[in-house]
Amino acid sequence: xxxxxxxxxxxxxxxxxxxxxxxxxxxxxxxxxxxxxxxxxxxxxxxxxxxxxxxxxxxxxxxxxxxxxxxxxxxxxxxxxxxxxxxxxxxxxxxxxxxxxxxxxxxxxxxxxxxxxxxxxxxxxxxxxxxxxxxxxxxxxxxxxxxxxxxxxxxxxxxxxxxxxxxxxxxxxxxxxxxxxxxxxxxxxxxxxxxxxxxxxxxxxxxxxxxxxxxxxxxxxxxxxxxxxxxxxxxxxxxxxxxxxxxxxxxxxxxxxxxxxxxxxxxxxxxxxx
Numbered sequence: 001x002x003x004x005x006x007x008x009x010x011x012x013x014x015x016x017x018x019x020x021x022x023x024x025x026x027x028x029x030x031x032x033x034x035x036x037x038x039x040x041x042x043x044x045x046x047x048x049x050x051x052x053x054x055x056x057x058x059x060x061x062x063x064x065x066x067x068x069x070x071x072x073x074x075x076x077x078x079x080x081x082x083x084x085x086x087x088x089x090x091x092x093x094x095x096x097x098x099x100x101x102x103x104x105x106x107x108x109x110x111x112x113x114x115x116x117x118x119x120x121x122x123x124x125x126x127x128x129x130x131x132x133x134x135x136x137x138x139x140x141x142x143x144x145x146x147x148x149x150x151x152x153x154x155x156x157x158x159x160x161x162x163x164x165x166x167x168x169x170x171x172x173x174x175x176x177x178x179x180x181x182x183x184x185x186x187x188x189x190x191x192x193x194x195x196x197x198x199x200x201x202x203x204x205x206x207x208x209x210x211x212x213x214x215x216x217x218x219x220x221x222x223x224x225x226x227x228x229x230x231x232x233x234x235x236x237x238x239x240x241x242x243x244x245x246x247x248x249x250x251x252x253x254x255x256x257x258x259x260x261x262x263x264x265x266x267x268x269x270x271x272x273x274x
Contacts, residue, residue, distance in 0.1 A: 030069060030106060031097050035130035037147035037184045038062060039091045045084045052084055054092065057184075064092060066105040075111040076143055083110055091145055091184060093130065106130075109145060119144050119174045128164050133186070135174065146176065147185045156191040169195040169254030195254040201225055202247045208240055215240070215259070217248055229259035239264065 040054040043061065054062045066072075072079045084090075093107040121137040121144070135144040148154075154161050166172075166189065175188040193199065206224055207216035210231050218224050227250050231237050240246070245265035250257040 030095055030104065031099070035106060035132070036094050037091065037132065037145070038094055039089075039184045042084060042086055042088045042090055045081075045086060047081055047084075050081070054090065062094075062103060064094060064105050065097075065102045066108065070105045070108060072108045073110065079110070084108070093132065118176070121172070123166060123168050123170045123172055125168055126163065126166050131163065133163075133166070133189075135172070144174075145184070146174065148189070149185055152186050152189065154189045154191070156194060161191070166191065167195060171252075193252040195252060198249055198251050198260065199257070200247065200249050201227070203245070205240060205242055205244045205246050208242050210237070217246060225257060227257045227259050229262070234259060234262065237262065 038054065038056055040056040040062070042052055043055045044053040046052065049065075050067050051063060051065050054064055056062055066081065066084075072081060072083060074083045088110050091109045092105050094103050094105055096102075097104050119135060119137055121135045123133060124136050124143065125134040127133070131148045133146055133148060135146070137144050148163050152163075154163060154166060156165070171192040173188075173190045173192060174186050177185050177187050201217050201219045203218040203220055205215060206218045207214070207226075209215070213229050213231055214226060215229065216224050216226050227248060229237065240262065247263045247265065248259050249261045250259045
């Protein structure tokens with residue numbers, strides 16, 4: 001009976017490795033380097049050569065290539081190259097392919113409004129490797145994507161922090177560059193609340209629902225804040241009544257505030273702790 005020989009392609013000279021990246025079947029990884037965020041309007045699309053021409057905000061035209069590695073999003077949902085049409089507003093994460101002297105698209109986002117001069121909202125994602133942040137805007141709840149460079153100032157209160165310290169769920173105020181060509185780059189990011197941080201609220205108790213474990217306090221800053229609490233664990237919460245002046249220590253959980261203690265003003269013994 002003839003002997004069957006099984007060859008390990010990874011052990012043969014010039015052979016193909018069956019583990020990891022397949023140089024024939026798999027597309028190559030993106031080249032390493034700095035990613036640049038560019039915004040503009042599509043002026044031409046060549047789906048045969050997988051290229052498009054973008055008229056960049058602020059002036060100039062870029063020829064950008066895309067392939068099966070490129071992620072295309074339309075109004076936040078994954079899309080195909082058929083969504084790329086002349087006249088569409090786009091924001092593209094680009095990287096330079098030094099071997100072919102091409103500008104490649106890592107991500108293409110369609111249907112995204114131009115960043116305003118200022119924005120406020122909640123951080124949904126932070127890409128420290130490529131210096132990019134996505135934000136859910138407070139006003140219209142649409143996603144806002146912007147870049148962060150070495151000149152961007154990031155502060156938590158009065159303390160400067162790095163991009164790596166900025167976490168998803170943080171509430172922030174963002175100021176963008178005044179130059180039209182760099183509107184996709186944040187100049188200042190001020191963190192209002194970071195997940196896990198404790199805050200003190202003081203003001204009139206405007207709403208109370210013991211069943212849902214929810215109260216609202218009209219804070220001294222003129223804003224009303226919804227705060228969750230556990231009636232079973234927050235001892236003395238039965239003493240709370242709408243209209244009372246209260247001081248509440250609460251922890252920001254990323255989506256809401258949770259009360260840790262409540263003190264009723266004018267009643268030193270009426271303090272509730274969770």
